[in-house]
Amino acid sequence: MNSRWSQPCWRLALCCCCCAFVALHALESDEWVIRMKGGPKLASLLALRSGYLHIGSVLGFKDTYLWRAIDGLRYKKRGMRYAMSALKSHIKIVWADRQRAVRRQKRGYHTDPVFNDELWNQEWYLQEHAAQTTEKLPRASLDLNVLPAYRLGVTGRGIRIAVLDDGLEYTHEDLRANYDPEISYDVTDRDDDPIPRYEEPEINGHGTRCAGEIAMEADNHKCGVGVAFEARIGGVKMLDGIVNDRVEAEALGYRADLVDIYTASWGPPDDGKSLEAPGRLASEALERGILEGREGRGSIYVWASGNGGSKADDCGCDGYVGSVYTLAIGSASQTGSFPWYGEMCPATLATTYSSGAYQDQMIATTDLKNTCTTSHTGTSASAPLAAGILALALQVNKNLTWRDIQHLIVYTSKHDPLRSNPGWFRNTVGLWFNPRFGFGLMDAYALVTASSNWINVPEKTICVVRSSSIVREVSYGLPRRIQFDADGCIGTANEIQYLEHVQVETNVEYTLRGALQMYLTAPSGTVVQILGTRKYDDSTEGFIEWKFMSVATWGENPQGIWSLDIFDEIGPQNNSGSVGDSKLILHGTKEQPSYLGKILHKYNSTVEQGDKLIYVNNGENSLLQKSQVHKNHSGLDDSFKQDWLVRFI
Known part of the structure; x- marks a missing residue:
């Protein structure tokens, strides 16, 4: 590269970016992750001019760098709004994130082969016969x-x-x-x-x-x-x-x-x-x-x-x-x-x-x-x-x-x-x-x-279904049902006939987040609770584009009406809020995974008619196992309860 041309460009990039970042640093400090064009040399020079130490590349991420504040160096505030705008809009900067410390807890609560290891006989979960058996402690079955x-x-x-x-x-x-x-x-x-x-x-x-x-x-x-x-x-x-x-x-x-x-x-x-x-x-x-x-x-x-x-x-x-x-x-x-x-x-x-x-x-x-x-x-x-x-x-x-x-x-x-x-x-x-x-x-x-002898599963596709509902009120004693009319993206490149994961992206404002419950009902009638009450959650922030995920409908066909029921039945009675835009994100395949055919054949040949129920929902009947049926919720209005009618065949 011609040095007589490149030198002014380097200086211009440094000058424009530094002004923005200096002001930003005055408000937030310590560690930043920067994604920028121009390579590590420019990143290092820019960091130094901005009062930061260029630590190096973020491990495993291209064009992404770690900067830390240099102790003792301070700059005057020059307006946060301008600084943020200038930094993020500059041609060399893709994005810049100040790293926020978070809490992460370790999740550990504060003729068979015979091995000679000293604790082998206490590894009961690897060998059933090693499990202790007392009147108070029956041995696990497997x-x-x-x-x-x-x-x-x-x-x-x-x-x-x-x-x-x-x-x-x-x-x-x-x-x-x-x-x-x-x-x-x-x-x-x-x-x-x-x-x-x-x-x-x-x-x-x-x-x-x-x-x-x-x-x-x-x-x-x-x-x-x-x-x-x-x-x-x-x-x-x-x-x-x-x-x-x-x-x-x-x-x-x-x-x-x-x-x-x-x-x-x-x-x-x-x-x-x-x-x-x-x-x-x-x-x-x-x-x-x-x-x-x-x-x-x-x-x-x-x-x-x-x-x-x-x-x-x-x-x-x-x-x-x-x-x-x-x-x-x-x-x-x-x-x-x-x-x-x-x-x-x-x-x-x-x-x-x-x-x-x-x-x-x-x-x-x-x-x-x-x-x-x-x-x-x-x-x-x-x-x-x-x-x-x-x-x-x-x-x-x-x-x-x-x-x-x-x-x-x-x-x-x-x-x-x-x-x-x-x-x-x-x-x-x-x-x-x-x-x-x-x-x-x-x-x-x-x-x-x-x-x-596994046969690899077909390629996955993703089908997104938006709710037709507008923003609606939800409060104590006033449940809301959001419905998604899913066709499984049939006839498109994203067609799904056999489900894997199901995500529900929600936007809910509420005065007491921990009082809310949510249930998701599939077209098949399969019902799962995707959110239970949390007595210690007193947040007023609700859920912003939060994705709840379920694998309970694995293998099912997604086509039909999905229902998301949101309600508060624990109070206090002045709890209120609103439900905004929601999305149903379906993950699965158009073609049937080979093993699933074996499960379906076995299931269809062994289920007795007397073990089934008719599930009545908006006038449409579908077969449902007894244990699938969720009991009627207390405190819900009559129109909601009528959607959960069940009777034996």
């Missing part, structure tokens, strides 16, 4: 069914799993043989060493515990046996310091070219009042992971569903659990019960074991300082078990896409071990579902065998 997979030689060999957490003690005798430095990183300190911090007040052993569940070495006389005990394990340290959008994004996208499975046992506070979703960069990292990860087959993101049960929390208010790109995993106790810390929502895909009541055994795993523990618990313990099981499936078939994995979980999870819990229903293609447990308990052997 374990995770991994032993038959081990007999086939399936141990997770060749699969790489990254634990996104507070660090990893990779020097531990039960982890070091399986440690993978290529997929390990310290996002907090921006170096290659994810070793945890040992100092008080909080000892960071959470990530080491999660990693041990997955990849503890077998037959080494130390601790226990990981579910995928020959898989490679990495640690991405990102919870030991300030957590913001950039930190989460760098972790979620770290070495997507190498990592097969990411597991995350954390999320927004489980306090019954938080409402948070992935930020701009984290959302971009998730989407890029499923598009480009694993050589285009898609990264697999396993997520703990949350421990806010004691605070009446609802995992539908957690945008990480509710993402269509993550696999939300819940917990069941040793007795097959829903644990006291569990959260309900129809975004939960499946379940593994963890602890429950105080009599129940917990999860055995590695701990800091080369020790072992039998007290790992919460959904923090459930998600890594799921990640280990998925590693077994990937060893058998590495050509599985991220969506194949989701379909496999739906197909092979078992409701029978958990059937004594309330809330189970069968959707119209024959799949059992419960918002406490998703499609049931994961079954490692069933998943492995199904993976071995």
Whole structure:
């Protein structure tokens, strides 16, 4: 490039951008993420002229840079409105985000093969016969069914799993043989060493515990046996310091070219009042992971569903659990019960074991300082078990896409071990579902065998349906129904005949957000609660373009009238608000996934006519299972109740 021409251009870019950014810095400081054209040299010079230190590129994001304020340097205010406008409209700047620190909680509540590991006999969830049996503690009917997979030689060999957490003690005798430095990183300190911090007040052993569940070495006389005990394990340290959008994004996208499975046992506070979703960069990292990860087959993101049960929390208010790109995993106790810390929502895909009541055994795993523990618990313990099981499936078939994995979980999870819990229903293609447990308990052997001859599912399409409703009032005792007339985008490139995820994007203003409930009714009659009351949520902010997600109608045909019922039946009586524009976002396929035909055939040939009900809705009849029918809500007007009439055939 001609230096006599380029030098004035550099100066002009610096001059115009600096004026805008200096004023912006006066109002907000510390850390900024900038996406800009011109390369790192221009970014570095611009940062310096603006009073910022150019740290470097944001890991995994092109043309995106991290700036931090230089201590002691201050600028005068020059008007926020002008500064923001100038910065965002300048030709070199695409966008600039000040990084906001957020709270992220670790979700761990404060002739068979025989192994010689010291805690093997306490890993009851891997071997049914090891479960304790007393009068107060009956043995669960099934374990995770991994032993038959081990007999086939399936141990997770060749699969790489990254634990996104507070660090990893990779020097531990039960982890070091399986440690993978290529997929390990310290996002907090921006170096290659994810070793945890040992100092008080909080000892960071959470990530080491999660990693041990997955990849503890077998037959080494130390601790226990990981579910995928020959898989490679990495640690991405990102919870030991300030957590913001950039930190989460760098972790979620770290070495997507190498990592097969990411597991995350954390999320927004489980306090019954938080409402948070992935930020701009984290959302971009998730989407890029499923598009480009694993050589285009898609990264697999396993997520703990949350421990806010004691605070009446609802995992539908957690945008990480509710993402269509993550696999939300819940917990069941040793007795097959829903644990006291569990959260309900129809975004939960499946379940593994963890602890429950105080009599129940917990999860055995590695701990800091080369020790072992039998007290790992919460959904923090459930998600890594799921990640280990998925590693077994990937060893058998590495050509599985991220969506194949989701379909496999739906197909092979078992409701029978958990059937004594309330809330189970069968959707119209024959799949059992419960918002406490998703499609049931994961079954490692069933998943492995199904993976071995799996036919990849058809390409996914997305069909968006807008409500025809105008803004309407909603208040205590005055429910509102929003309807969507869906044709499944028939005859277009986005046609859907077989559903996967369903999202409802809502805009609701309300004086007390925690008093609201929402139910979604599919054309088939399948009804799910997408929002429950939250007694600690006293926010007046309502929901702004918030996406609730459900997998309960998996496999169903989306065509027909969908209904979203929004109501407040707990008060106080002066609660009021309005419902604005809403969207129904349907994810699925035009062609039938091959396995679904087997389920439909089996279901149609075994269901007895006497087990069905007629569901009367606006004069149209459709068949519905007894357990699907939601009881009439108290406090609702007569016209609403008439839409829920049910009678036996």
